[in-house]
Amino acid sequence: MLIRRAADILSSEITPPEIYRERRRFMQGMGALAAGAALGTAAEAEAGVRLAGVRASPYKLDDAKTPYKDVTSYNNFYEFGTGKSDPAENAGSLKTRPWTVAVEGEVRNPRLYDIDTLLKLAPLEERVYRMRCVEGWSMVIPWVGFSLRELIRRAEPTGDAKYVEFVTLHDPKQMPGQRARILDWPYVEGLRLDEAMHPLTLLAVGLYGEVLPNQNGAPVRLVVPWKYGFKSAKSIVKIRFVEKQPLTAWMAAAPQEYGFYSNVNPSVDHPRWSQAKERRIGEFFKRDTLMFNGYGAQVAQLYRGMDLKKFF
Numbered sequence: 001m002l003i004r005r006a007a008d009i010l011s012s013e014i015t016p017p018e019i020y021r022e023r024r025r026f027m028q029g030m031g032a033l034a035a036g037a038a039l040g041t042a043a044e045a046e047a048g049v050r051l052a053g054v055r056a057s058p059y060k061l062d063d064a065k066t067p068y069k070d071v072t073s074y075n076n077f078y079e080f081g082t083g084k085s086d087p088a089e090n091a092g093s094l095k096t097r098p099w100t101v102a103v104e105g106e107v108r109n110p111r112l113y114d115i116d117t118l119l120k121l122a123p124l125e126e127r128v129y130r131m132r133c134v135e136g137w138s139m140v141i142p143w144v145g146f147s148l149r150e151l152i153r154r155a156e157p158t159g160d161a162k163y164v165e166f167v168t169l170h171d172p173k174q175m176p177g178q179r180a181r182i183l184d185w186p187y188v189e190g191l192r193l194d195e196a197m198h199p200l201t202l203l204a205v206g207l208y209g210e211v212l213p214n215q216n217g218a219p220v221r222l223v224v225p226w227k228y229g230f231k232s233a234k235s236i237v238k239i240r241f242v243e244k245q246p247l248t249a250w251m252a253a254a255p256q257e258y259g260f261y262s263n264v265n266p267s268v269d270h271p272r273w274s275q276a277k278e279r280r281i282g283e284f285f286k287r288d289t290l291m292f293n294g295y296g297a298q299v300a301q302l303y304r305g306m307d308l309k310k311f312f
């Protein structure tokens, strides 16, 4: 290896990440004050960069937020490995600029969004949501984003649009996990159109007021807080409106274990374990899992008349 001059070494290589983040935040603050600038440039659109103009929202919780460290180092993102620390360690290879999101299928206005245009589609809000992984752990995360319905309204779905399919980037060069056949890549998820239109359904571009870290699904991911975490597809490149229920990556992998709906439901066990309780990351004792992850008052009417043991 060539010996580099000290001046060539990026500060990120020699500074512990926590301190680096703090320092960058501070310098950004100074820069913004000096230039009167609001948004960072595209080149600065990486984890740790403060998002400008984020509004408060009514979506708050009394629950303590899961610390930033845990939210960004205990992840599921199989494109970067199946271990919980793999995404934080490996997702640095994901390039989030340039990035486009295709909105297509049964819509009157198909469109290819550049990510920086998509970011300005609607005002960014902070929303604190409970998240429940099907594996039995949960977190409370302050996401930044806007309701997916803002994008859907502009797309104008046709009468044949019954479902929405979400597709993650497929690029084994950037996503080392895709070089192994862990899942049928790319990762695909889906919602019924009314679920996708629900105000709680979020397109997230940040957390803790900052640009999404790659391991959390940068530059844009879905967040559906009343469903198990795997419905919340990361690093989305395509949003497709379709007539038939999409085949999701998890249904393709294990249909007897993962259904299309995947609503958080303490009375429907996973075939291999109970779903009655969960461990909130950072807590010692388990908590009771709540129906629809505690969002029943908002979403139960979507499923009126459905047998949720059959449509799990």
Ligand SMILES: Nc1nc2c(c(=O)[nH]1)N[C@H]1C(S)=C(S)[C@@H](COP(=O)(O)O)O[C@H]1N2
Pocket (backbone or CB within 6 Å): 071, 074, 075, 076, 077, 078, 079, 131, 132, 133, 134, 168, 187, 215, 216, 217, 228, 229, 230, 231, 232, 233, 234, 235
């Ligand atoms: N593309 C993609 N999206 C994904 C996953 C994945 O492996 N690939 N894992 C899912 C699972 S199982 C969970 S619990 C959540 C975790 O999100 P977080 O790491 O931001 O908490 O992402 C979901 N989205």
Ligand SMILES: [Mo]
Pocket (backbone or CB within 6 Å): 076, 132, 133, 134, 135, 228, 229, 230
């Ligand atoms: Mo999960």
